[in-house]
Amino acid sequence: xxxxxxxxxxxxxxxxxxxxxxxxxxxxxxxxxxxxxxxxxxxxxxxxxxxxxxxxxxxxxxxxxxxxxxxxxxxxxxxxxxxxxxxxxxxxxxxxxxxxxxxxxxxxxxxxxxxxxxxxxxxxxxxxxxxxxxxxxxxxxxxxxxxxxxxxxxxxxxxxxxxxxxxxxxxxxxxxxxxxxxxxxxxxxxxxxxxxxxxxxxxxxxxxxxxxxxxxxxxxxxxxxxxxxxxxxxxxxxxxxxxxxxxxxxxxxxxxxxxxxxxxxxxxxxx
Amino acid sequence: xxxxxxxxxxxxxxxxxxxxxxxxxxxxxxxxxxxxxxxxxxxxxxxxxxxxxxxxxxxxxxxxxxxxxxxxxxxxxxxxxxxxxxxxxxxxxxxxxxxxxxxxxxxxxxxxxxxxxxxxxxxxxxxxxxxxxxxxxxxxxxxxxxxxxxxxxxxxxxxxxxxxxxxxxxxxxxxxxxxxxxxxxxxxxxxxxxxxxxxxxxxxxxxxxxxxxxxxxxxxxxxxxxxxxxxxxxxxxxxxxxxxxxxxxxxxxxxxxxxxxxxxxxxxxxxxxxxxxxxxxxxxxxxxxxxxxxxxxxxxxxxxxxxxxxxxxxxxxxxxxxxxxxxxxxxxxxxxxxxxxxxxxxxxxxxxxxxxxxxxxxxxxxxxxxxxxxxxxxxxxxxxxxxxxxxxxxxxxxxxxxxxxx
Numbered sequence: 001x002x003x004x005x006x007x008x009x010x011x012x013x014x015x016x017x018x019x020x021x022x023x024x025x026x027x028x029x030x031x032x033x034x035x036x037x038x039x040x041x042x043x044x045x046x047x048x049x050x051x052x053x054x055x056x057x058x059x060x061x062x063x064x065x066x067x068x069x070x071x072x073x074x075x076x077x078x079x080x081x082x083x084x085x086x087x088x089x090x091x092x093x094x095x096x097x098x099x100x101x102x103x104x105x106x107x108x109x110x111x112x113x114x115x116x117x118x119x120x121x122x123x124x125x126x127x128x129x130x131x132x133x134x135x136x137x138x139x140x141x142x143x144x145x146x147x148x149x150x151x152x153x154x155x156x157x158x159x160x161x162x163x164x165x166x167x168x169x170x171x172x173x174x175x176x177x178x179x180x181x182x183x184x185x186x187x188x189x190x191x192x193x194x195x196x197x198x199x200x201x202x203x204x205x206x207x208x209x210x211x212x213x214x215x216x217x218x219x220x221x222x223x224x225x226x227x228x229x230x231x232x233x234x235x236x237x238x239x240x241x242x243x244x245x246x247x248x249x250x251x252x253x254x255x256x257x258x259x260x261x262x263x264x265x266x267x268x269x270x271x
Numbered sequence: 272x273x274x275x276x277x278x279x280x281x282x283x284x285x286x287x288x289x290x291x292x293x294x295x296x297x298x299x300x301x302x303x304x305x306x307x308x309x310x311x312x313x314x315x316x317x318x319x320x321x322x323x324x325x326x327x328x329x330x331x332x333x334x335x336x337x338x339x340x341x342x343x344x345x346x347x348x349x350x351x352x353x354x355x356x357x358x359x360x361x362x363x364x365x366x367x368x369x370x371x372x373x374x375x376x377x378x379x380x381x382x383x384x385x386x387x388x389x390x391x392x393x394x395x396x397x398x399x400x401x402x403x404x405x406x407x408x409x410x411x412x413x414x415x416x417x418x419x420x421x422x423x424x425x426x427x428x429x430x431x432x433x434x435x436x437x438x439x440x441x442x443x444x445x446x447x448x449x450x451x452x453x454x455x456x457x458x459x460x461x462x463x464x465x466x467x468x469x470x471x472x473x474x475x476x477x478x479x480x481x482x483x484x485x486x487x488x489x490x491x492x493x494x495x496x497x498x499x500x501x502x503x504x505x506x507x508x509x510x511x512x513x514x515x516x517x518x519x520x521x522x523x524x525x526x527x528x529x530x531x532x533x534x535x536x537x538x539x540x541x542x543x544x545x546x547x548x549x550x551x552x553x554x555x556x557x558x559x560x561x562x563x564x565x566x567x568x569x570x571x572x573x574x575x576x577x578x579x580x581x582x583x584x585x586x587x588x589x590x591x592x593x594x595x596x597x598x599x600x601x602x603x604x605x606x607x608x609x610x611x612x613x614x615x616x617x618x619x620x621x622x623x624x625x626x627x628x629x630x631x632x633x634x635x636x637x638x639x640x641x642x643x644x645x646x647x648x649x650x651x652x653x654x655x656x657x658x659x660x661x662x663x664x665x666x667x668x669x670x671x672x673x674x675x676x677x
Contacts, residue, residue, distance in 0.1 A: 053304065055304040055624075055625065058300065058304075058621075059301060059304060062296070062300055062617070062621050063297055066296070066614060069610040069613060072606060072610065073603070073607065076607075077602075084603050084606045087606055088605070088606060088609050091613075168366045170328060170359035170362050170363060173328070173359065176332045178332075178336045178367070179340065180371070181339075236371055236372050236373050237370065237371060237372065241369045241370050242370050245370070
């Protein structure tokens with residue numbers, strides 16, 4: 001839903017390098033008496049980052065980093081303005097070191113597992129169009145090609161059903177298609193076809209394709225009637241109006257796939 | 272009083288306010304980090320979603336499409352309250368009304384005073400749901416947004432309703448929208464989540480908000496003269512002893528101004544509205560006291576004390592640069608400025624982490640905002656004072672200045 005963003009992707013190599021540089025600066029530039037409490041805080045941060053959830057340990061980091069401001073104002077007030085730059089330098093080292101330490105902790109603890117889980121989930125979801133729960137066009141084509149091979153071997157015939165939802169075009173604006181109405185149409189389609197035999201896919205922005213296997217035009221009409229009946233059952237829908245918005249096209253497919261490819265090439269109907 | 276004493280007092284006050292904001296930021300993070308434990312009620316109350324709209328043709332299709340995708344287990348009706356639009360607003364509303372039984376196009380009759388509050392009252396009086404939810408006409412809530420608000424509200428009889436979180440849909444369109452997006456994140460972390468965590472104080476933000484119909488009836492609906500009708504309603508609800516919990520997981524996306532001119536107009540209206548609310552609360556003994564005293568003190572501190580301190584700080588800085596003003600050597604000026612900028616940027620960065628929007632560019636913008644975006648507030652507040660005072664002298668109705676869409 002967002003426009004493009006530029007959020008961080010943590011890089012372990014970069015974090016490690018930064019950690020080493022900052023640890024060196026910490027040892028070199030931060031006075032020993034400050035190293036004691038700052039070091040203690042960093043150790044606590046590392047331990048709790050492994051024990052707590054990332055946002056909880058981040059609170060600890062935030063408290064430490066923000067509290068350091070008050071500590072350094074106090075120190076500067078007592079030590080005079082001559083050492084101000086040195087104090088700022090020390091504080092920056094501590095804040096960045098704390099942030100990088102937290103980042104590494106979080107990365108090591110959970111990011112790898114999370115990335116794995118997300119990749120598996122994404123791979124699963126990529127098979128489907130998220131809004132419609134239909135196969136994406138590429139998946140649909142792949143499955144359809146396999147179906148053709150089977151149909152050819154068995155000497156059967158398939159039918160392509162092309163259902164296009166006419167969009168809305170207010171004066172002076174482009175055609176818009178409602179995601180919700182597409183979702184309603186998709187649900188009706190999915191509930192009306194044989195889930196283990198027929199294949200349903202989404203041709204953006206407003207077309208649902210259904211490959212009906214081993215059937216004819218009459219069989220396709222039965223599916224269309226069943227789908228319209230499913231629409232009428234939906235309490236949230238004014239089915240009569242919505243039915244008028246749906247253009248139905250039945251394409252009898254030959255066994256070499258030429259009519260199928262031609263049907264897919266056809267521009268979707270708009271307003 | 273010596274110069275050193277004056278500087279010490281100003282610095283002390285400034286840092287007291289900074290400390291308060293730091294505490295709010297940490298409390299906000301604590302609130303956000305807690306797992307959401309909401310429970311489905313035995314039966315779901317009916318909900319009416321009110322969407323006031325005037326010439327919203329540019330954004331309304333996406334809005335109504337998002338409303339149609341709201342996933343609420345009970346009865347939910349969406350009322351598009353069309354305030355005599357002259358663009359395609361009506362046609363879009365008719366399109367959805369014709370196809371979805373839950374969406375209704377309501378023609379609001381002409382009337383005075385103009386503005387959102389009057390339109391909301393019309394919608395409120397012409398609907399019957401147990402709960403009233405408000406969305407602005409450019410909003411696209413997540414499907415579970417309303418359900419989360421209802422679940423939270425039903426947790427306690429002390430809850431008048433609930434308020435969710437607003438995110439910027441066009442945050443990365445340009446530098447201004449990015450800064451607005453960052454400001455929103457910070458506001459919601461500090462002033463919503465932080466205040467709720469510490470003081471059980473929540474304020475309606477005009478959208479993604481729910482009010483029980485019974486509460487709205489008892490407080491007399493929206494104040495039609497208020498430009499910040501959301502804050503004003505929150506004050507009256509607080510004075511009746513009820514609370515408005517903040518639900519960060521109920522999220523809506525809204526469009527923010529993409530030009531400075533539009534931003535100035537929008538923020539002037541908000542500030543004027545808040546000044547009206549401060550004035551109304553101070554003049555009404557029933558509204559004063561309890562939680563409202565605290566809210567008013569906070570508003571006064573932001574709109575009067577903080578702006579004054581910011582002005583003093585700027586003058587101090589410029590005079591220092593010109594060599595017309597010397598700071599007593601005992602004051603560590605450099606570190607004070609560094610810490611102020613760091614804390615400001617840190618608060619924004621904390622907010623971006625809590626909303627999974629942390630990035631190097633956002634942190635850089637947080638630093639830039641201190642010198643640019645924040646300074647514009649001085650002009651805005653001064654302009655709002657003038658408009659508000661002029662309105663009082665002329666005894667004129669405030670002008671509802673609609674935010675343009677992009």
